[in-house]
Amino acid sequence: MNHHRSPILISCNALGHARSAGFHFLLALILSAAGWPATRADWPELRGPRGDGHLPAPGGTKLIGIPLQWSETNNIQWKTEIPHKGLSTPVVMDGQVWLTTATADGHDFYVICVDAETGRIRFNERLFHHENPESLGNGASMNSYATPSPVIERGRVYVHFGSFGTACLDTTTDKVLWKRDDLPCRHYRGPSSSPVLFENLLILTLDGADHQYHVALDKQTGKTVWKTNRSVAWNDENVPGQMAKDGDLRKAHSTPLIVTAAGKPQMLSAGAKAAYGYDPRTGRELWKVQHPDFSVAPRPLFDRGMAYIVTGFTKKELWAVKTDGQGDVTESGVVWKLKTRVGKYASPILVDGLIYTASDESFITCLDAVTGETVWTERVGGKYAASPIYADGRLYFFSQEGTTLVLKPGRTLEVLATNTLASGFMASPAVAGKAFYLRTRTHLNRIEAPPSGTR
Numbered sequence: 237m238n239h240h241r242s243p244i245l246i247s248c249n250a251l252g253h254a255r256s257a258g259f260h261f262l263l264a265l266i267l268s269a270a271g272w273p274a275t276r277a278d279w280p281e282l283r284g285p286r287g288d289g290h291l292p293a294p295g296g297t298k299l300i301g302i303p304l305q306w307s308e309t310n311n312i313q314w315k316t317e318i319p320h321k322g323l324s325t326p327v328v329m330d331g332q333v334w335l336t337t338a339t340a341d342g343h344d345f346y347v348i349c350v351d352a353e354t355g356r357i358r359f360n361e362r363l364f365h366h367e368n369p370e371s372l373g374n375g376a377s378m379n380s381y382a383t384p385s386p387v388i389e390r391g392r393v394y395v396h397f398g399s400f401g402t403a404c405l406d407t408t409t410d411k412v413l414w415k416r417d418d419l420p421c422r423h424y425r426g427p428s429s430s431p432v433l434f435e436n437l438l439i440l441t442l443d444g445a446d447h448q449y450h451v452a453l454d455k456q457t458g459k460t461v462w463k464t465n466r467s468v469a470w471n472d473e474n475v476p477g478q479m480a481k482d483g484d485l486r487k488a489h490s491t492p493l494i495v496t497a498a499g500k501p502q503m504l505s506a507g508a509k510a511a512y513g514y515d516p517r518t519g520r521e522l523w524k525v526q527h528p529d530f531s532v533a534p535r536p537l538f539d540r541g542m543a544y545i546v547t548g549f550t551k552k553e554l555w556a557v558k559t560d561g562q563g564d565v566t567e568s569g570v571v572w573k574l575k576t577r578v579g580k581y582a583s584p585i586l587v588d589g590l591i592y593t594a595s596d597e598s599f600i601t602c603l604d605a606v607t608g609e610t611v612w613t614e615r616v617g618g619k620y621a622a623s624p625i626y627a628d629g630r631l632y633f634f635s636q637e638g639t640t641l642v643l644k645p646g647r648t649l650e651v652l653a654t655n656t657l658a659s660g661f662m663a664s665p666a667v668a669g670k671a672f673y674l675r676t677r678t679h680l681n682r683i684e685a686p687p688s689g690t691r
Contacts, residue, residue, distance in 0.1 A: 278668030314355030322382030338381035342369030364401035375425030398427025414458035428489030445483025464519035572608030581621035594620035
């Protein structure tokens with residue numbers, strides 16, 4: 237693989253036979269004392285190193301060298317068929333690509349590890365079995381039983397299938413270190429929210445038709461540390477219609493984002509009928525803002541004390557909310573609202589004071605993050621469920637039809653390239669080194685330009 241690695245890290249890989257947790261801890265201390273930075277995953281979770289789709293982090297100026305153009309016959313290093321069905325984003329670390337999949341009927345749930353260099357499936361293990369999973373119903377085209385993305389750190393990967401099961405595996409031995417399958421939630425149309433890591437915690441989001449809560453597990457043992465129920469009043473007992481009766485109005489699919497707000501950690505979380513700020517260490521609710529929507533999927537954004545949150549599936553509004561409030565801030569905390577052409581599946585992305593949102597009605601809209609004013613909105617074709625990324629000064633948008641639209645960020649629409657892969661994108665992309673790892677509906681693809689002079 238063409239990742240840039242320091243000699244020290246290569247030497248560490250050569251010591252792979254020393255697999256104990258104590259060895260890894262001692263090694264980290266040695267590297268730290270020597271002045272080496274802590275090793276991080278290339279793409280550790282949904283939406284990358286900061287959870288916001290940026291690579292490198294905002295403020296970074298070094299170019300990565302990821303490709304601008306590709307096709308089924310150009311700049312594709314390998315293409316590996318992934319069995320069954322899954323929409324989870326791959327995570328990448330130390331030459332390993334981890335992702336999840338499940339049988340289409342929801343009976344069996346798998347974790348897969350692919351060799352990043354060759355595309356060979358090196359590990360494919362069934363972790364959970366369910367005798368009577370609830371059908372995805374009319375959500376089957378937009379969801380799967382393996383939609384939550386894994387999260388990875390040095391030595392461990394955490395995979396989550398909602399209430400069907402959560403597990404931690406050793407990335408060196410592939411051994412399952414712990415499992416949980418006792419967290420109740422009727423997802424009704426399938427689980428979607430991905431896990432997040434914070435300090436010693438693995439935080440899960442379960443927003444179903446019957447239960448709606450966050451739970452934090454000790455990442456070493458899998459034991460529950462805290463649990464916090466959604467506090468909004470549902471008031472839907474007498475609402476007419478089948479959706480209210482079935483519990484749709486209480487569901488959500490979003491993944492929380494942990495940020496530093498006013499010098500303290502805060503977890504931004506979008507749920508049905510409300511969005512929230514929590515203390516991720518304790519689960520204590522800090523604030524909430526109420527809205528009338530449900531089934532929100534996009535992940536929140538954060539910048540300069542402001543959370544940017546999509547409200548849901550039917551009204552699809554994008555709200556800017558101040559994160560310094562306490563209690564119910566519905567009247568005091570909302571700064572602006574965008575009410576048209578908001579993406580209901582793909583998360584928005586923020587670059588240089590501009591927010592871009594891609595809808596499933598073929599529009600991309602650019603708006604000013606401070607004022608909420610629309611800068612431009614253009615019909616570009618395609619429907620968007622995968623979340624965009626920003627890298628090498630470009631915006632990449634991945635459509636359900638398999639087209640990747642590459643744009644130059646700015647106050648006018650400028651298309652740099654249009655690329656196509658077969659079978660289309662539902663999972664969001666991952667980047668490691670100079671390569672994209674793009675999961676289509678059927679395959680995992682490594683997209684990378686060959687070294688200069690090798691064509």
